Amino acid sequence: MTRYLATRGADTNKTFTDVLLNGLASDGGLFIPEKWPTLSREDISHLGGVPYADIAYKVTEGFIGDSIDKTTYKNILRDVYQNEFNHSCVAPLVQIGPNAWVLELFHGPTLAFKDYALQLLGRLFDHVLEQRGERVTIVGATSGDTGSAAIEACRHCKNIDIFIMHPEGRTSDVQRRQMTTIDAPNVHNIALQGTFDDCQNLVKAMFNDKKFRGDMNLSAVNSINWARIMAQIVYYFTAAISLGAPARQVSFAVPTGNFGNIYAAYAARQMGLPIKRLIIGSNRNDILTRFFETGSMKTQSVEPSLSPSMDIQISSNFERYLCDLLGRDTAGIAKLMKSFKEKGSFSINAEHMRQATQEFDARRCDDHQTQALMAACYKETGYILDPHTAVGLFAGMQVREDPSVPLVALACAHPAKFPDAVEKAIGLRPQLPPHLADLFDRTELYTPLQNDLAKVQDFVRSNVNR
Numbered sequence: 001m002t003r004y005l006a007t008r009g010a011d012t013n014k015t016f017t018d019v020l021l022n023g024l025a026s027d028g029g030l031f032i033p034e035k036w037p038t039l040s041r042e043d044i045s046h047l048g049g050v051p052y053a054d055i056a057y058k059v060t061e062g063f064i065g066d067s068i069d070k071t072t073y074k075n076i077l078r079d080v081y082q083n084e085f086n087h088s089c090v091a092p093l094v095q096i097g098p099n100a101w102v103l104e105l106f107h108g109p110t111l112a113f114k115d116y117a118l119q120l121l122g123r124l125f126d127h128v129l130e131q132r133g134e135r136v137t138i139v140g141a142t143s144g145d146t147g148s149a150a151i152e153a154c155r156h157c158k159n160i161d162i163f164i165m166h167p168e169g170r171t172s173d174v175q176r177r178q179m180t181t182i183d184a185p186n187v188h189n190i191a192l193q194g195t196f197d198d199c200q201n202l203v204k205a206m207f208n209d210k211k212f213r214g215d216m217n218l219s220a221v222n223s224i225n226w227a228r229i230m231a232q233i234v235y236y237f238t239a240a241i242s243l244g245a246p247a248r249q250v251s252f253a254v255p256t257g258n259f260g261n262i263y264a265a266y267a268a269r270q271m272g273l274p275i276k277r278l279i280i281g282s283n284r285n286d287i288l289t290r291f292f293e294t295g296s297m298k299t300q301s302v303e304p305s306l307s308p309s310m311d312i313q314i315s316s317n318f319e320r321y322l323c324d325l326l327g328r329d330t331a332g333i334a335k336l337m338k339s340f341k342e343k344g345s346f347s348i349n350a351e352h353m354r355q356a357t358q359e360f361d362a363r364r365c366d367d368h369q370t371q372a373l374m375a376a377c378y379k380e381t382g383y384i385l386d387p388h389t390a391v392g393l394f395a396g397m398q399v400r401e402d403p404s405v406p407l408v409a410l411a412c413a414h415p416a417k418f419p420d421a422v423e424k425a426i427g428l429r430p431q432l433p434p435h436l437a438d439l440f441d442r443t444e445l446y447t448p449l450q451n452d453l454a455k456v457q458d459f460v461r462s463n464v465n466r
């Protein structure tokens with residue numbers, strides 16, 4: 001029976017449904033499976049040519065246990081991956097050089113890889129809530145990509161009301177319109193008169209207000225939810241299998257912010273997928289690359305870059321990896337995280353550092369290098385990289401030693417999501433795909449609100465469907 005523990009030791013023996021609905025452990029730790037389920041070489045070799053939704057079932061069934069009826073879960077996966085993605089492969093590979101590939105993860109409704117997990121998460125939430133006869137209210141803050149992916153994931157859910165706050169006038173037009181043009185009775189956009197930090201602080205304050213939290217049955221779908229990691233493991237399997245796994249090893253290069261996506265790659269390796277190198281790409285906000293150079297995790301201020309979805313101060317999901325690295329010493333993790341919160345830094349010893357650098361490579365790529373690679377790739381192949389993809393590919397090319405090992409760079413967003421950066425690099429404005437071609441003609445729906453907790457809470461209270 002699959003059970004979950006929490007990285008700082010608080011909650012043990014949790015089921016999949018517990019960790020799905022709770023997101024975060026009661027002491028602020030993150031959930032991880034007690035044991036990694038594994039697929040044998042033979043299991044993997046049988047997955048060649050199998051549809052994405054069915055590979056997803058094989059790869060994730062071990063994490064679900066009997067929390068969800070097997071047939072129901074299979075049907076949910078088919079509904080998500082056969083209906084919501086605009087490419088028959090779901091996550092296709094495109095060759096951009098000798099033994100070098102891009103894994104396109106932008107064929108979902110909002111054109112970023114977050115759809116691959118959030119589309120499933122919305123369906124799973126709705127199913128579990130239906131069975132329990134409950135409703136939840138999801139509140140979230142967004143500076144761009146996550147808000148639209150969460151709204152798209154919840155718009156058809158019967159048991160969820162979703163409220164997403166964005167800082168008024170501070171998101172890109174494409175990003176805002178992807179959120180505000182969804183016309184559904186359970187979707188509410190708030191344009192907050194403040195910054196992204198103000199939005200985040202209001203979300204935290206709503207969660208800290210116990211009565212409000214209870215009355216509204218508040219929930220979140222943020223990047224530390226285990227089910228999001230689980231769903232992301234799948235495309236590492238489908239890509240590696242297409243390129244010859246298990247007989248052949250593959251390396252992955254991943255543009256990294258919160259460490260969710262690259263951690264899913266690590267999980268795939270723990271489950272038995274033969275992965276050669278796991279390569280982290282960071283932009284100028286390079287806390288992870290500095291960690292892999294020095295053994296110290298140390299926060300700095302955040303600087304804006306051409307790849308804004310990676311402009312982060314800390315990588316929350318790193319704690320999950322740290323838990324494995326420290327042999328699941330949850331008391332030790334609790335101590336490190338306390339130091340990190342108080343002093344803004346922690347360090348690991350030389351032996352752990354040796355292991356960490358065997359398991360990952362990390363490289364930084366500044367805005368200049370990002371643009372140069374986007375331009376070179378377009379010139380040589382005609383392929384348009386988005387700036388995040390370019391950061392990952394740059395890191396992959398720096399690390400690559402053995403050209404006989406396929407290098408797969410994850411394309412985490414469609415270039416049309418970042419038209420200004422693309423135009424600056426290649427002199428051409430990328431087109432939105434057909435399902436979003438009329439985005440700028442659609443009606444926007446949002447409510448401007450002052451940066452005031454009571455006003456935001458009133459708005460939520462009077463708009464939930466009960």
Ligand SMILES: *Cc1c(COP(=O)(O)O)cnc(C)c1O
Pocket residue numbers: 112113114145223255256257258259260261262309310388412413
């Ligand atoms: C969210 C996001 C990232 C960062 O992914 P993590 O899982 O947080 O490391 C990178 N690129 C794009 C386009 C994103 O939307």
